[in-house]
Amino acid sequence: MIDLYYWPTPNGHKISIMLEECGLEYTTIPVDIGAGDQFEPDFLRICPNNRIPAIVDHETGISVFEGGAILMYLAEKCGRLLPDGQQQRFEVLQWLFWQAGGLGPMAGQLSHFVSYTRNPVPYAQERYANEYDRLLAVMEVRLRDRDYLAGEYSIADIASFPWIVPYRRLGNDIDRFKNLRRWFDNVKTRPAVRRGVDLGAEWPRNEARRDKARAIMFGQNADTVLNAAKALEK
Numbered sequence: 001m002i003d004l005y006y007w008p009t010p011n012g013h014k015i016s017i018m019l020e021e022c023g024l025e026y027t028t029i030p031v032d033i034g035a036g037d038q039f040e041p042d043f044l045r046i047c048p049n050n051r052i053p054a055i056v057d058h059e060t061g062i063s064v065f066e067g068g069a070i071l072m073y074l075a076e077k078c079g080r081l082l083p084d085g086q087q088q089r090f091e092v093l094q095w096l097f098w099q100a101g102g103l104g105p106m107a108g109q110l111s112h113f114v115s116y117t118r119n120p121v122p123y124a125q126e127r128y129a130n131e132y133d134r135l136l137a138v139m140e141v142r143l144r145d146r147d148y149l150a151g152e153y154s155i156a157d158i159a160s161f162p163w164i165v166p167y168r169r170l171g172n173d174i175d176r177f178k179n180l181r182r183w184f185d186n187v188k189t190r191p192a193v194r195r196g197v198d199l200g201a202e203w204p205r206n207e208a209r210r211d212k213a214r215a216i217m218f219g220q221n222a223d224t225v226l227n228a229a230k231a232l233e234k
């Protein structure tokens with residue numbers, strides 16, 4: 001049995017989708033990031049980065065944080081969505097790391113400056129909007145002659161999909177990108193993807209707009225981490 005430490009956000013969806021694709025049994029443990037659950041000692045022992053998602057696999061005793069690492073772990077566990085052959089494996093891994101180091105962080109910052117900042121910063125908004133736009137075009141070109149990022153459907157597609165979902169809110173329009181649109185529609189209609197995205201959809205979703213949540217999520221610095229670590233020592 002796997003424990004999934006989760007909140008219904010794009011990074012959370014990567015793992016709920018993956019668990020559904022693999023058909024693995026799991027228990028969902030909500031980590032309300034707007035209420036500060038990411039600083040609870042039990043969670044920090046698993047994820048010192050105070051960010052969801054994380055998993056604990058009770059069969060092996062292994063815990064993993066960081067979406068990309070969790071996807072690799074689960075793919076190895078279920079023997080699917082990350083091929084064994086070296087060339088195909090690195091086709092997938094390069095796009096997985098592209099998502100983790102590019103699409104995810106850029107879309108995340110864009111989301112912050114579009115939806116959460118109280119003081120609009122046009123330079124920041126434009127900078128991240130342009131970068132998100134550029135990354136969508138990278139996908140568009142890549143998908144010209146293949147159905148999925150690494151040829152076959154893989155953890156690279158699962159990692160990328162949740163950050164394309166909010167394209168409208170992020171001020172983009174993927175109808176401009178015919179191949180990306182086709183890919184998006186194909187991934188979106190997979191039953192496991194639907195189930196993964198639906199997990200916790202009915203939970204409160206506007207946490208970052210509430211004052212308390214804003215202070216918790218957007219007021220973090222080194223002291224936040226050092227103080228939380230002190231509490232762990234007790």
Ligand SMILES: N[C@@H](CCC(=O)N[C@@H](CS)C(=O)NCC(=O)O)C(=O)O
Pocket residue numbers: 009010011012033038050051052053065066067068100104216217
């Ligand atoms: N690089 C991490 C990013 C995880 C992440 O940013 N998670 C957000 C939710 S989408 C979070 O837990 N935020 C809590 C906070 O900001 O305190 C991953 O891919 O797992």
